[in-house]
Amino acid sequence: MNSSRSAAGHHEIDDATLLERVASVADAVVATHLVEEAIAAIVLEARDGLRADRAATWVYRDGRFDVIATSGLKPDTVDRFEQFHVPESAQAAGAMSLLGERVLSWSSTDEALEHFRGLAVQRFGSGIAVPLLLRGEIEGVLFVGWDSEGHAAKPDERTFLRALAEWGAIAFERDELRRERDELASHPVNSRVVHQSDMLRVTCRPGTGARAMLLLEGELDLSNADTITLAVADLFDTGVRGIVLELADVSYIDATSIRALVEAANAAKERDITLELHQPSPLVRRLLHMANAVWMLADEN
Secondary structure, three states: OOHHHHOHHHHHOOHHHHHHHHHHHHHHHHHOOOHHHHHHHHHHHHHHHOOOOEEEEEEEEOOEEEEEEEEOOOHHHOOEEEEEEOOHHHHHHOHHHHOOOOOEEEOOHHHHHHHOOOOOOOOOOEEEEEEEEEOOEEEEEEEEEEOOOOOOOOHHHHHHHHHHHHHHHHHHHHHHHHHHHHHHHOOHHHOEEEEEOOOEEEEEEEOOOOEEEEEEEEEEOOOOHHHHHHHHHOOHHHOOOEEEEEEEEEEEEOHHHHHHHHHHHHHHHHOOOEEEEEOOOHHHHHHHHHOOOHHHEOOOO
């Protein structure tokens, strides 16, 4: 690799440039529902932002690590998406040490082996590994590395990678919510209409896990705002840990109904139940923004 990338050129990085790269990642995560695209953008910004020689995201799923996106780990995977499993031997040898809330860094192979004992790697160079935490639990690791030894991790580099890792966790959460929503939507046999009027129809679709969906269709205003509160309250004692309000087919919402949504979300929170709004139309999203209620939106929370 070009040493200017991992040495002299590296010191020219400024905070404004790193902030621009974090903003770019934020835009990429919000703009796509494909976790692979979002993570690929994060990996490339991590590598290029710190002028590193390689970067990757390792995700912990079903008791093992998967590499979701990689850049520069080996010649035929540079700058392209790839997904493969980390060998079990490598996990047993030291990759599990990445499962923690602390940032790991090393500036030599000997120092790296203190973290990853037993890994069959002849040379580590320098590197930084930052955890991706979702709901306080490890979701994966964002890793950057330099071929040369002697690169000591700086505070601004750690802060930059933590910010990228937070957006990585958001991307995985959005993907998880999307899959859960799709699963809920695929079980219409258990659906039941809990409210039907000329202006609004509310359908409850229990999930196979700990979430339930309320599908809202029509307009929400003063005449039916209490319907939301009642429909949500009816789910409190069913054992659900999360409630999804699907708003894709809601064409209008007024201030009274937004207040009802806020009250329902607060009541759910008091019972350790999450309430999230999914797929509002542009108009409904704009009205929620105007009412400072976007914290209920799954993709902006």
